[in-house]
Amino acid sequence: MLDTSHNNADFGLYRRMLAENNLILTNIAQGAPLAQTLADIATSIEIQNPEIWAVIFLLDESGKHLRLAAAPSLHPDCSCAIDGIGVETGTWPQCAASDTLVDTATEDLEASQFWRRFSGVVQEHGLYACVAVPIRSMHKGILGIVAACLQQPDRGGDKHRQALADVTALATIAIERHIDQTEIRRAENAALERETRIALAIEGSGTGVWDRNVATGEIHYSTGWKAILGYTDSEIGNRIEESYTRVHPDDLAYVKATIQAHFDRKTDSYSVEHRIRCKDGSYKWISSRGKVVSRDAEGNPLRMIGTTTDITAMRALSERLQQSVDLITSLTNEVPGLVFQYCQMPDGAAFFSYASEGIRDIYEIAPEQVATDVSVMREIIHPDDYQNYSASIAASAASLMPWHLEYRVILPTQGLRWRQGDARPRRLPDGRTLWHGFISDVTERKRIETELQEFATIDFLTQLPNRRCFMARMEEELARIQRSNGMSAAVLMCDLDYFKAINDGYGHAIGDQVLKHFATILREALRKNDTVGRVGGEEFAVILADTGFAEAALFARRVQKQIADAPFVGGGEIIPVTVSIGISAMKPSDANVAASLSRSDTALYRAKGSGRNCVEIAFD
CATH class of the missing domain: 3.30.450.20 (PAS domain)
Structure with missing residues (x-):
């Protein structure tokens, strides 16, 4: 501290110092740039001690190099020469905030390698290193150094050391404030990035x-x-x-x-x-x-x-399916949905950089379980679907085309469920691939699709397989016979006699009831591994597995007897119904199913020509 009892010149210097320090503190409070503030501090030192040329260094983030922060009076060539002076481990005092700047490696700062290098550089420019004082924080350790040099060898080192020490506190305040503001900006940027990630994920969904x-x-x-x-x-x-x-x-x-x-x-x-x-x-x-x-x-x-x-499209589907309204509504209610951001590194490693709370319903896991890697997904996705799941993501990453996949998962509480994933990828400058998208529960929809598939293969009136389904079953049976070396099956074509007369005489409603009555008789006469189908208006076909002509003929006559013993009654009137049946064998030598079907058709026509209510066999 200067003694204000001295002459007026000293008192004026003191007042200028106070004014300068107040200005510096004001600049710090107002968030002035750090370089400007440190330059003002260095200038205040030189005002207090006109013979001093002040230099301020800051320790870089690596903790191994000093970088020049302020040297207002030095020649630019000298400033460039002393910028980036290295600090070797063991010669730079790595002391705690409560320790002094002296450790067992060096007696003091001016005995360190830094001081020797600094002294050598400034001496090359006609100056003499005078003194150095550490800039020390109570919480962050060593922040830098305030050094001074003279135009002639130092003869008052202690006085100059005190001059530097008196303003070092200002440098500490300025640097710590700059560090705090930098950390705040980093935190704000991180928060903004998280908000942006969430917004993009929601937009993608x-x-x-x-x-x-x-x-x-x-x-x-x-x-x-x-x-x-x-x-x-x-x-x-x-x-x-x-x-x-x-x-x-x-x-x-x-x-x-x-x-x-x-x-x-x-x-x-x-x-x-x-x-x-x-x-x-x-x-x-x-x-x-x-x-x-x-x-x-x-x-x-x-x-x-x-x-x-x-959900307009979903509701439209509900209306088209009529009785499926409740199922579609249930599906909608059960879809909490997973909004996500999925990141894949260039080396193939992947993780969910964002996963909404919906992941607890979709995968029955917590978001943090996939925050660093996705290995847990192998245990969740159905084993039969995992390869396709991985391949679809790889294909999307390679082509940058939207990802869309339906796949099964096996969950501890919900069991087997279907999931649908949709996402759009984009490539980042560092080579990462980033998807933003949405995963939903489509289990109920998949069940409805199965039902619709069944509707497409069942005859609505008789509830028997329709012609398309029956022909597919014949294809399967022919393939089995051709693999089994010598096995065969019987194919029966059944046609209700005088059915047109029934329709004309009793009406189509009664005719439909007759068809349903006959379908029930056929269904109840079959064994478990036999197949029946309605292949035409009043035509029905039967496949009797592993059955010869004799057994097939017995089956045919049994059906004729059952329809005779249980005639259809409509409107209180008994309506007699008879059936003509043609029988053929499905052989391993058949080129296709049409061959055996054609033979049974031929036998059926013979039965019709024989007066109806007959059974004919095509032995060819």
Whole structure:
């Protein structure tokens, strides 16, 4: 500290120092650039001691090199020469905040390798290293060095050391503030990256997001939500009253009641399916799900956040399938959905850089279990589907085409389930591939598809296999016979006699009942490994596995007897029904199934020509 009792020149110097230091502190508080602040500190040292040329070094992030931070009075050539002076481990004191700058390796800073190198450089430019003082933090250790040099050999080192030490605190404050601000900016950038990742994942899933302030009646929609209805960002207001005007009048009471039930804590979440008006005046079906995320002290809802998904196509499928409405609704209710960001490194390693909480339903695991690698997926995905799953991802990565796959998973609680994944990839500059997408539960839809497949192979009236299905079964039987060396099967063609007369005399409704009656007799007469099908209007075909002509003829006569013993009764009147049957054998030498079918047809025509209600066998 300067003694202000000295002459007026010293007192004026003291006042200038105070003013300079106050200015520096103001710059620090206002977030001035670090280089400018350190230059001001170095200048303040030189004002206090005009004979000194001040130099400030900062330790770089590696902790092994000093970089020049401020040297306002040095010649540029000298500044360049001393920039980047190395600090060797063992010669640079690595001391804790509470330790002094002296350790067992060096007596003091001016005995270190740094000092020798610094002294040599400045001496080459006609200067003499005078003194060096460490810039030390209470929490972050050594931050740098404040050094001074003179134009002639030092004769007052202690005085100069004190001058540097008095302003080193200012340098410490400035550097620590710069470090803190840098860390804050890094944290803010990380938070922004996480938010961007979530936004991209949601956008890739085709899901809209809404955020409602219950207290003020405001509701804000994401761009994706507005796009579902055909609106741009500026075309929809943020009042809940306006949002209700878009709900279909027939659904409005239901929607409001469901929301109120959630507000009253009667439900854990809000979930509805309803119609909503688009910009062009048409209506879409949507699934809207949400939850109150904050309440006041009395339990009144304050904020509610949710998502909206366009389910118009799903509802259209529901209508086409008529009786499947409840199944489709159940499917929709069971799809929580997984919004994800999937990252694959150039070396093939992969992980979910973001996974929503929906992963707990989709895969029955926590997001952190796939945050570093995806090896757990091998245990979840069905073994028969895992190879295809991996190959589809690899193909998407190679071509950058959208990923789409339906696959099975085996879960501890839910068991075997179907999943559908959709995502769009993009290549990052560092070679990584990044997907943003959505995975949903399609188990119920897959079950419906199986049922539709069955509908396509069953005759609606008789509930027997239709011609297409029966012919496929014949193909399988022929292949079996050709593999089994000598085995055969009997093929029977059955035709109801005078069926046209029944239709004309009693009406088509009675005729349909007669067909169903005969189909029941045929079905009950079959063994487990036999097959029957309706192949024409009143024509039925039968495959009797491992059966010869004699057994086939017995079967045919048994059917004729059963229909005679149990005639059809319609409108209180007995309607006699007889059947003509032609029999042939399916042989290993048959080129195709048409051969045996043609032979049984020929036998059937002979039975018809023999007066009907006959059994004929084609022995050829």
